[in-house]
Amino acid sequence: MRAPTGPRRGCSPPTVSRLARAVAGSAALASMLACSTLPTPAARAADLEAGRRQAAAACASCHGLGGNSTDPRFPSLAGQQAVYIHWQLILFRDNRRRSPEMSPFAANLSDAEIANLAVYYAAQAPQPPPAAPHDPDKIAAGQRAFERHHCVSCHAAAFTGQQYAPRLAGLHYEYLLRQLQGFKNQTRAELDGTMTMAAQPLTEQDIESLAYYIAYGLP
Ligand code: HEC
Ligand code: HEC
Numbered sequence: 001m002r003a004p005t006g007p008r009r010g011c012s013p014p015t016v017s018r019l020a021r022a023v024a025g026s027a028a029l030a031s032m033l034a035c036s037t038l039p040t041p042a043a044r045a046a047d048l049e050a051g052r053r054q055a056a057a058a059c060a061s062c063h064g065l066g067g068n069s070t071d072p073r074f075p076s077l078a079g080q081q082a083v084y085i086h087w088q089l090i091l092f093r094d095n096r097r098r099s100p101e102m103s104p105f106a107a108n109l110s111d112a113e114i115a116n117l118a119v120y121y122a123a124q125a126p127q128p129p130p131a132a133p134h135d136p137d138k139i140a141a142g143q144r145a146f147e148r149h150h151c152v153s154c155h156a157a158a159f160t161g162q163q164y165a166p167r168l169a170g171l172h173y174e175y176l177l178r179q180l181q182g183f184k185n186q187t188r189a190e191l192d193g194t195m196t197m198a199a200q201p202l203t204e205q206d207i208e209s210l211a212y213y214i215a216y217g218l219p
Contacts, residue, residue: 046112051120054113058105068127072172073101082122084166087191089114097189126170132216142213145206149198159214164191173215180207 092106182188
């Protein structure tokens with residue numbers, strides 16, 4: 001039997017409505033994410049060593065060595081989903097996702113460099129976050145909100161992420177807060193609106209407890 005060469009049957013790029021339905025059923029989501037159109041041919045041919053050199057020269061001053069950031073302003077990239085990193089760099093380069101600090105570093109990246117950086121960071125081991133405050137009531141409230149809003153169906157248990165739903169483990173409280181507020185206020189650009197939609201029912205209180213739970217609640 002010949003191996004299939006074309007796109008797998010039943011696979012098509014995700015759309016907001018398919019994602020909306022997927023929120024209700026993680027099996028549907030898992031199959032949809034398995035059908036993701038990335039990695040691109042460029043990503044398959046990515047050169048991890050070239051990614052490592054470029055990351056050390058251009059990115060480590062903010063994102064930390066090996067992508068483990070110790071500064072709450074900068075998100076960690078170690079162990080992040082390669083497909084997610086890839087898309088975010090394209091969004092920054094296209095000036096759709098904007099940050100005065102980050103945008104200049106994405107502006108001139110080639111597709112091949114983006115693919116190399118994505119596979120490099122995805123392959124780095126995440127370090128455990130530094131000692132953190134621990135308020136059991138706030139963590140419990142965040143956990144309830146996480147379950148109520150089905151965050152786990154996309155971001156997976158232990159916040160590891162899957163495909164282009166990012167890993168959340170290791171992200172700083174301040175960063176999480178800002179991104180969730182951005183999705184809720186529809187100012188954080190994203191690939192296809194999935195996360196903006198997921199953030200609409202969240203109250204400011206939910207956002208605070210979710211960020212607290214994700215940042216400090218992992219056992
Ligand atoms: C001057 C500091 C700085 C440098 C240098 C920098 N970044 Fe960033 N980066 C940021 C900040 C700040 C953000 C978060 C922006 C926001 O709030 O949306 C970010 C976000 C990102 C994200 C999105 C992470 C996520 O979880 O959504 C990726 C991917 C990324 N940077 C990759 C890189 C790469 C690759 C390089 C090197 C080519 C680089 N960055 C260089 C500051 C920097
Ligand atoms: C239907 C799937 C889905 C659900 C449900 C979902 N997310 Fe997301 N989330 C995504 C995707 C996809 C992205 C990446 C968006 C982009 O930038 O393209 C994302 C991005 C994020 C980010 C940004 C991370 C970063 O590195 O910048 C945070 C934080 C987040 N989600 C938290 C949550 C929380 C908390 C919940 C529950 C209230 C939730 N998500 C529910 C799919 C989902």
